[in-house]
Amino acid sequence: MNWYVVYTKPKWEKKVAEQLIKSGIECYCPLITQVRQWSDRKKKIEVPLFNSYVFVQLEESQRNTVFSASGVVRYLFWLGKAAIVRDEEISVIKKWLDNADGADILVESIKIGDAIKLESGPFSNQKAVVQEINNTHYVLVLESLGCVLKIKKKL
Structure with a gap:
């Protein structure tokens, strides 16, 4: 079974994932914890790592079943075909999110445009x-994974 990327309405990622799980479809909506500030308080909330995207794992013949969930707009396409995400890429995302708080990142003298190799994490x-x-x-930019990684500086 392949992992596909489903495009959702804005801010519907968690709702779509819940509906898909209830209907028996394996899905993954990676979430990160952020601190948001309102005028009267700060609060930790879970937000999707990828805005408007949910990953679903199913057979090619079952692809239309995701449209039973409200909030699903369409599949993400790449070169005219539904985009397929490899199991290894999903595993890397899960591993990164599991270790995100414990990862120590050391930044030395680096300039824009430098090609680097990540040594830890x-x-x-x-x-x-x-x-x-x-x-x-x-x-x-992690070209091999086709993604952009934003690392917060430790102050």
Whole structure:
């Protein structure tokens, strides 16, 4: 069975994942914890790692069953076919999210455009290109995984 990417209505990722699980479809909506500030308080909330995307694992012949969940818009396509995500890529995302709080990241003298190899953490041995550096974070492009990694600086 393949993993496919389902595009959802904005802010519907968790609702769609719940509906798909209830209907017996294996799905994965990676969530991260963020601190949000309102005028009167701060609160930790779980938000999707990928806005408007949920991963579903099912047979090609069952692809239309996801449309029974309200909030599903369409599948994500790549080169005219439904985009397929490899099991290893889903495992890397899960591993990264499980270890995100415990990962120590050491940043040395790095410039935009540098090609680096990550030495520790869930993305160890992955090659990345530094895309952005600012006061609060670094942005790395992991070309082999086709994703962008935003790393918060420790202050």
